[in-house]
Amino acid sequence: MLHEIRKQTGVVAPELESLPELPRGTEHIWTWYCELDSKRQAGMSINAFSWSDIQAYFSLKRIHPMAWELDAVVRVDDAFLASRYDNKTGTTKSAKSLKRQMSGKAAK
Template sequence: MARATGEIPKALVCPHELPAPLAHVWEWFCQLAGARSAGAFSLAPISYQDIDAWARLTGHRPTPAEVGLLRQLDDVFRDEIQRK
């Protein structure tokens, strides 16, 4: 986000370091976000199909809760990009 906009959105700023149990979700999000397709007027959201294909290709098995976190991170990311 900082590279794309020059700022880190408040919604992504943690008062503490990223908890170790969640670090893998952030890494997964970075992988998925780097491979996303472009939308008509902005970034396309990371879809369930994208997550499914990524999981099959990488061998990762995200839980439903982790998939929800990935989608939430993507929502915040895209909202911040659109505000800029």
């Protein structure tokens, strides 16, 4: 989602400015996550990847991930959603609020 907003608006989230290096041999997991994220379904809030979305992605790409790789993709998504959780409302912040936060514009 952050990469898509950067691509569409040119605004770079602080989280993307100083990313740590990925452990060797895991770069493909980040690639998979980013590709899945670019097709994420979002309504009133940002939704987690569904198992059917994940299965469709790997099937279409003809990728057969190992269990740990699949778990890693899901954990990255869980961490992303946790970072978007709004304690005040008990909901996940919308993509619109994420864009406002990244651009420094106040919420309306």
